[in-house]
Amino acid sequence: MAGLGRDWAVDWVRRSADVIGEHRIELITLDRDIGDGDHGENMDRGFQAVLGKLDGLADDATPGDVLKLVATTLISTVGGAAGPLYGTAYLKGAVAAGTASELDGAAVAAVLAAARDGIVSRGKAELEDKTMVDAWTPAVDAADAAAAAGAEPAAVLRAAAEAAAAGAVATEPLVARKGRASYLGERSAGHRDPGAQSTALLLDAAAAAAGA
Ligand code: ADP
Ligand code: MG
Ligand code: MG
Numbered sequence: 001m002a003g004l005g006r007d008w009a010v011d012w013v014r015r016s017a018d019v020i021g022e023h024r025i026e027l028i029t030l031d032r033d034i035g036d037g038d039h040g041e042n043m044d045r046g047f048q049a050v051l052g053k054l055d056g057l058a059d060d061a062t063p064g065d066v067l068k069l070v071a072t073t074l075i076s077t078v079g080g081a082a083g084p085l086y087g088t089a090y091l092k093g094a095v096a097a098g099t100a101s102e103l104d105g106a107a108v109a110a111v112l113a114a115a116r117d118g119i120v121s122r123g124k125a126e127l128e129d130k131t132m133v134d135a136w137t138p139a140v141d142a143a144d145a146a147a148a149a150g151a152e153p154a155a156v157l158r159a160a161a162e163a164a165a166a167g168a169v170a171t172e173p174l175v176a177r178k179g180r181a182s183y184l185g186e187r188s189a190g191h192r193d194p195g196a197q198s199t200a201l202l203l204d205a206a207a208a209a210a211g212a
Pocket of ligand 3: 036038080081
Protein backbone atom coordinates (compact mmCIF):
# COMPACT_ATOMS: atom_id res chain seq x y z
CA MET A 1 0.00 0.00 0.00
CA ALA A 2 1.56 3.24 -1.14
CA GLY A 3 0.59 5.69 1.59
CA LEU A 4 0.64 9.45 0.98
CA GLY A 5 3.12 11.33 3.13
CA ARG A 6 4.74 14.74 3.52
CA ASP A 7 5.98 14.85 -0.07
CA TRP A 8 2.47 14.29 -1.40
CA ALA A 9 1.04 17.01 0.86
CA VAL A 10 3.70 19.53 -0.17
CA ASP A 11 3.23 18.65 -3.83
CA TRP A 12 -0.53 19.11 -3.39
CA VAL A 13 0.11 22.63 -2.11
CA ARG A 14 2.43 23.46 -5.02
CA ARG A 15 0.00 22.07 -7.58
CA SER A 16 -2.88 23.89 -5.87
CA ALA A 17 -1.02 27.19 -6.15
CA ASP A 18 -0.27 26.44 -9.82
CA VAL A 19 -3.79 25.45 -10.77
CA ILE A 20 -5.44 28.31 -8.89
CA GLY A 21 -3.02 30.72 -10.58
CA GLU A 22 -3.77 29.23 -13.99
CA HIS A 23 -7.54 29.46 -13.39
CA ARG A 24 -7.48 32.81 -11.57
CA ILE A 25 -9.30 34.68 -14.33
CA GLU A 26 -11.84 31.89 -14.79
CA LEU A 27 -12.67 31.97 -11.05
CA ILE A 28 -12.88 35.76 -11.10
CA THR A 29 -15.25 35.61 -14.07
CA LEU A 30 -17.48 32.99 -12.43
CA ASP A 31 -17.64 35.09 -9.26
CA ARG A 32 -18.28 38.27 -11.27
CA ASP A 33 -21.36 36.57 -12.77
CA ILE A 34 -23.02 35.74 -9.45
CA GLY A 35 -20.89 37.39 -6.75
CA ASP A 36 -18.37 40.20 -6.37
CA GLY A 37 -15.63 38.91 -8.67
CA ASP A 38 -12.91 38.33 -6.09
CA HIS A 39 -12.79 34.54 -5.70
CA GLY A 40 -9.87 33.98 -8.08
CA GLU A 41 -7.94 36.85 -6.53
CA ASN A 42 -8.64 35.69 -2.97
CA MET A 43 -7.62 32.09 -3.62
CA ASP A 44 -4.54 33.03 -5.61
CA ARG A 45 -3.34 35.33 -2.81
CA GLY A 46 -3.96 32.58 -0.26
CA PHE A 47 -2.09 29.82 -2.04
CA GLN A 48 0.81 32.08 -2.97
CA ALA A 49 1.09 32.86 0.74
CA VAL A 50 1.11 29.14 1.57
CA LEU A 51 3.87 28.56 -1.00
CA GLY A 52 5.98 31.15 0.77
CA LYS A 53 5.69 29.24 4.04
CA LEU A 54 6.62 25.76 2.80
CA ASP A 55 10.31 26.32 3.51
CA GLY A 56 9.47 26.70 7.20
CA LEU A 57 8.08 23.16 7.44
CA ALA A 58 10.04 20.78 9.64
CA ASP A 59 11.83 17.90 7.92
CA ASP A 60 9.66 15.43 9.80
CA ALA A 61 6.41 17.28 9.07
CA THR A 62 3.38 15.07 8.57
CA PRO A 63 0.55 15.51 6.04
CA GLY A 64 -1.48 16.83 8.98
CA ASP A 65 1.17 19.50 9.65
CA VAL A 66 1.03 20.61 6.01
CA LEU A 67 -2.78 20.78 6.06
CA LYS A 68 -2.62 22.83 9.24
CA LEU A 69 -0.18 25.27 7.63
CA VAL A 70 -2.57 25.65 4.68
CA ALA A 71 -5.47 26.23 7.07
CA THR A 72 -3.86 28.95 9.16
CA THR A 73 -2.48 30.70 6.09
CA LEU A 74 -5.77 30.67 4.17
CA ILE A 75 -7.65 31.94 7.22
CA SER A 76 -5.31 34.91 7.54
CA THR A 77 -4.96 35.76 3.83
CA VAL A 78 -8.04 34.78 1.79
CA GLY A 79 -10.88 36.68 3.49
CA GLY A 80 -14.46 36.73 2.22
CA ALA A 81 -16.64 33.67 2.58
CA ALA A 82 -14.15 31.24 1.10
CA GLY A 83 -11.25 32.05 3.47
CA PRO A 84 -12.88 30.84 6.67
CA LEU A 85 -14.66 27.99 4.86
CA TYR A 86 -11.52 26.59 3.23
CA GLY A 87 -9.56 27.38 6.38
CA THR A 88 -11.96 25.28 8.42
CA ALA A 89 -11.86 22.52 5.80
CA TYR A 90 -8.07 22.21 5.93
CA LEU A 91 -8.05 22.53 9.71
CA LYS A 92 -10.57 19.72 10.19
CA GLY A 93 -8.73 17.70 7.54
CA ALA A 94 -5.52 18.18 9.53
CA VAL A 95 -7.21 16.94 12.69
CA ALA A 96 -8.47 13.85 10.85
CA ALA A 97 -4.98 13.21 9.44
CA GLY A 98 -3.63 13.35 12.99
CA THR A 99 0.04 12.58 13.50
CA ALA A 100 0.22 9.83 10.86
CA SER A 101 3.28 10.08 8.63
CA GLU A 102 1.38 8.41 5.78
CA LEU A 103 -2.28 8.24 4.79
CA ASP A 104 -3.86 5.13 3.28
CA GLY A 105 -7.07 5.14 1.22
CA ALA A 106 -9.39 5.11 4.21
CA ALA A 107 -7.42 7.89 5.91
CA VAL A 108 -7.57 10.04 2.78
CA ALA A 109 -11.34 9.53 2.59
CA ALA A 110 -11.60 10.46 6.30
CA VAL A 111 -9.62 13.67 5.69
CA LEU A 112 -11.98 14.69 2.88
CA ALA A 113 -15.07 13.87 4.95
CA ALA A 114 -13.78 15.92 7.90
CA ALA A 115 -13.03 18.84 5.56
CA ARG A 116 -16.54 18.73 4.11
CA ASP A 117 -18.09 18.45 7.57
CA GLY A 118 -16.11 21.50 8.65
CA ILE A 119 -17.43 23.53 5.71
CA VAL A 120 -20.99 22.46 6.44
CA SER A 121 -20.79 23.22 10.16
CA ARG A 122 -19.28 26.64 9.45
CA GLY A 123 -21.42 27.71 6.47
CA LYS A 124 -24.63 25.76 7.12
CA ALA A 125 -25.14 25.10 3.41
CA GLU A 126 -27.18 22.11 2.33
CA LEU A 127 -26.80 20.12 -0.84
CA GLU A 128 -28.04 22.06 -3.90
CA ASP A 129 -27.70 25.47 -2.23
CA LYS A 130 -25.20 26.15 -5.06
CA THR A 131 -22.02 26.32 -2.99
CA MET A 132 -18.72 24.49 -2.70
CA VAL A 133 -20.59 21.84 -0.68
CA ASP A 134 -22.08 20.67 -4.00
CA ALA A 135 -18.57 19.68 -5.09
CA TRP A 136 -17.36 18.43 -1.70
CA THR A 137 -20.24 16.10 -0.87
CA PRO A 138 -20.15 14.02 -4.08
CA ALA A 139 -16.36 13.96 -3.71
CA VAL A 140 -16.64 12.57 -0.17
CA ASP A 141 -19.21 9.99 -1.26
CA ALA A 142 -17.00 8.83 -4.14
CA ALA A 143 -13.92 8.73 -1.91
CA ASP A 144 -15.76 6.69 0.72
CA ALA A 145 -16.95 4.21 -1.89
CA ALA A 146 -13.49 3.85 -3.40
CA ALA A 147 -11.84 3.43 0.00
CA ALA A 148 -14.44 0.86 1.07
CA ALA A 149 -13.62 -1.10 -2.09
CA GLY A 150 -9.97 -1.14 -1.05
CA ALA A 151 -8.66 1.45 -3.51
CA GLU A 152 -5.16 2.93 -3.16
CA PRO A 153 -5.12 6.53 -1.88
CA ALA A 154 -4.31 7.90 -5.34
CA ALA A 155 -7.41 6.20 -6.76
CA VAL A 156 -9.49 7.48 -3.84
CA LEU A 157 -8.39 11.02 -4.67
CA ARG A 158 -9.00 10.57 -8.39
CA ALA A 159 -12.55 9.35 -7.69
CA ALA A 160 -13.09 12.36 -5.41
CA ALA A 161 -11.73 14.79 -8.02
CA GLU A 162 -13.96 13.42 -10.78
CA ALA A 163 -17.03 13.60 -8.58
CA ALA A 164 -16.16 17.15 -7.51
CA ALA A 165 -15.80 18.23 -11.14
CA ALA A 166 -19.20 16.76 -11.98
CA GLY A 167 -20.64 18.38 -8.86
CA ALA A 168 -19.30 21.78 -9.91
CA VAL A 169 -20.90 21.46 -13.36
CA ALA A 170 -24.16 20.41 -11.70
CA THR A 171 -24.31 23.73 -9.79
CA GLU A 172 -25.02 25.57 -13.05
CA PRO A 173 -28.83 25.25 -13.14
CA LEU A 174 -29.21 25.71 -9.38
CA VAL A 175 -30.62 28.80 -7.65
CA ALA A 176 -28.23 29.96 -4.91
CA ARG A 177 -29.51 29.84 -1.35
CA LYS A 178 -26.27 30.72 0.49
CA GLY A 179 -23.58 33.34 0.14
CA ARG A 180 -23.54 36.43 -2.08
CA ALA A 181 -25.01 34.59 -5.06
CA SER A 182 -28.22 34.10 -3.08
CA TYR A 183 -28.85 37.87 -3.32
CA LEU A 184 -29.51 37.30 -7.03
CA GLY A 185 -32.27 34.77 -6.40
CA GLU A 186 -33.46 33.14 -9.62
CA ARG A 187 -30.90 35.12 -11.62
CA SER A 188 -28.13 33.02 -10.09
CA ALA A 189 -29.30 30.05 -12.20
CA GLY A 190 -27.30 29.40 -15.37
CA HIS A 191 -23.88 30.06 -13.80
CA ARG A 192 -21.40 27.71 -12.20
CA ASP A 193 -20.59 28.32 -8.55
CA PRO A 194 -17.02 29.63 -8.22
CA GLY A 195 -16.32 27.86 -4.92
CA ALA A 196 -17.49 24.53 -6.31
CA GLN A 197 -15.18 25.10 -9.26
CA SER A 198 -12.17 25.92 -7.05
CA THR A 199 -12.93 22.80 -4.99
CA ALA A 200 -12.81 20.67 -8.14
CA LEU A 201 -9.46 22.26 -9.09
CA LEU A 202 -7.97 21.65 -5.63
CA LEU A 203 -9.07 18.00 -5.52
CA ASP A 204 -7.71 17.45 -9.03
CA ALA A 205 -4.39 18.81 -7.75
CA ALA A 206 -4.52 16.40 -4.81
CA ALA A 207 -5.03 13.44 -7.14
CA ALA A 208 -2.32 14.61 -9.54
CA ALA A 209 0.11 14.99 -6.63
CA ALA A 210 -0.63 11.35 -5.73
CA GLY A 211 0.21 10.33 -9.30
CA ALA A 212 -3.38 9.62 -10.31
P1 ADP B 1 -17.21 36.26 -1.05
O1 ADP B 1 -18.52 35.71 -1.51
O2 ADP B 1 -17.22 36.71 0.36
O3 ADP B 1 -16.67 37.29 -2.01
P2 ADP B 1 -15.52 34.26 -2.30
O4 ADP B 1 -15.90 34.92 -3.57
O5 ADP B 1 -14.07 34.08 -2.08
O6 ADP B 1 -16.15 35.01 -1.06
O7 ADP B 1 -16.19 32.82 -2.22
C1 ADP B 1 -17.47 32.58 -2.74
C2 ADP B 1 -17.79 31.10 -2.63
O8 ADP B 1 -17.94 30.72 -1.27
C3 ADP B 1 -19.09 30.70 -3.29
O9 ADP B 1 -18.89 30.44 -4.66
C4 ADP B 1 -19.51 29.46 -2.53
O10 ADP B 1 -18.99 28.27 -3.11
C5 ADP B 1 -18.83 29.64 -1.19
N1 ADP B 1 -19.81 29.92 -0.15
C6 ADP B 1 -20.37 31.10 0.18
N2 ADP B 1 -21.19 30.95 1.24
C7 ADP B 1 -21.13 29.64 1.59
C8 ADP B 1 -21.73 28.84 2.63
N3 ADP B 1 -22.55 29.38 3.54
N4 ADP B 1 -21.43 27.53 2.68
C9 ADP B 1 -20.58 26.98 1.78
N5 ADP B 1 -19.98 27.68 0.80
C10 ADP B 1 -20.25 28.97 0.70
MG1 MG C 1 -16.51 36.76 -4.08
MG1 MG D 1 -15.74 39.11 -1.60
